[in-house]
Amino acid sequence: MKTKLSLLVIVAWALSITALPSVASASCSFADIHFSSDFDSGRLDGCEQTASNSYTLTLKPENTPINPSPWYAFQVTNQSETAQTITITLLSDGAPARYQPRISSDKQNWQPVPYEKDQQQMQFQVTVTDTVYVAGGEIIDTSFYPSWLAELAPTALITLGESSQGRPIHALEHRVDGSADWLVIIGRQHPPEVTGALALVHFSQLLFSDDTAMRVFRQRYNILLVPMVNPDGVAAGNWRHNANGVDLNRDWKRRSQAETQAVHAKLTAITAAGGRIRLALDFHSTWRDVFYTMTADYVTVSGEPLQQPQLVNDWLTALANELAMPIENKPSHNPNSGVFKQYIADQFGVHGVTYEVGDQTDREHIKRSAEAALTTLIKQLFPDY
Ligand SMILES: [Zn+2]
Structure with missing residues (x-):
């Protein structure tokens, strides 16, 4: 199952004409799990479900050439009644994974998440009961x-x-x-x-x-x-x-x-x-x-x-x-x-x-x-x- 982001991108672009400044946003919905980066400092460029509890998320740079510092920050929402532990694989457009994942329920208090990584991808698990934020560091946004x-x-x-x-x-x-x-x-x-x-x-x-x-x-x-x-x-x-x-x-x-x-x-x-x-x-x-x-x-x-x-x-x-x-x-x-x-x-x-x-x-x-x-x-x- 693959979710296309093009429509969302077009909608975000259309909105940005009347509501500058715009914030990059992407969101992807699956059966019970919803990913969104539609917030200040959020970043996520695509997602794909690869198994029942596994998702591959992609990160893309704003333009190239660029230093390999793929930022990510997204919200994961679990719409089912029971807690779910999901495996997230981050692919960062050929750049090596860099920032250790952290998780927070309130965007204020952050805990490091254990992970594995190689030159192409980073993988970790998060357990979601309701909504959590996952990011490559504490989110310190413009506000x-x-x-x-x-x-x-x-x-x-x-x-x-x-x-x-x-x-x-x-x-x-x-x-x-x-x-x-x-x-x-x-x-x-x-x-x-x-x-x-x-x-x-x-x-x-x-x-x-x-x-x-x-x-x-x-x-x-x-x-x-x-x-x-x-x-x-x-x-x-x-x-x-x-x-x-x-x-x-x-x-x-x-x-x-x-x-x-x-x-x-x-x-x-x-x-x-x-x-x-x-x-x-x-x-x-x-x-x-x-x-x-x-x-x-x-x-x-x-x-x-x-x-x-x-x-x-x-x-x-x-x-x-x-x-x-x-x-x-x-x-x-x-x-x-x-x-x-x-x-x-x-x-x-x-x-x-x-x-x-x-x-x-x-x-x-x-x-x-x-x-x-x-x-x-x-x-x-x-x-x-
Ligand atoms: Zn610097």
Whole structure:
């Protein structure tokens, strides 16, 4: 039994003409079991029943070429009277399975699901009594960010503009009278990078807390926090790109997209008004924990060394001491890469850092590391005082 999605796709497309922005959706119904990805950050591209309790689900990228990071997030509903244990096989369009499945009944509390995988497919079982969500990580959808930011610092909430599909790019702009110094934090350029998103949340949660050191820091430093640079990609459950199929973290040199343009406009407005960006952090996920940094002796495209050239090396050394474990610091530079950290260095003459969290990094460790990263960082950001 095979369910065609074409009709649903056409209906979704027709609706999207009058109801932008649209969210990618797919749903498939079988006798008792119903799959749906028709929600913010949902992603599922096809399904087939292969045996009485077995289903093969397919995932397709938004466009190619693309990094192999097949995101999935779908709801499974059991319409029968009794609980059913089903076997799900995920096929991700030739890309190797990557993200460990997690399950939740409320989209808030998630449990890892045991699985088997090879280069082509991933297989696992879930027991469904009523409705469960299955995803390649905790679902942090577009609706999370504005309410979370409003809780952190209600008076600092702004939008930087709109994505290409018209979604707001939410931000916090924390301003201090008498200080020109700015810390810049961005995240979610790549939608499925949930562990990086979690690290950004923990980092920012402490930064805007009542902790004494943080209050002192916030009296001396301006902060721009843009936690979701790619809201269209997050809404659609994209593997990597924005709604135009562009990798935003390769677009910072050209700035061809609404999202990079909106952030760039804000940063240049800050510096045009006399502000000094001192450091910018960009949160991501990859196969392991690693900090991609600029080389300390990098000379920018305008021929200047970076300000505080040892800032990041000193910070990561302090972080390794604080956590009592090695920290991987991978310096590099490539003026044509279009990567955010490189743009920060060339445009503003300061360090940019790509803060990468491993896909499977323990969630408690993500929190502990992010908080230690912040407490060690603010000590490095005060040398001029
Ligand atoms: Zn990334």
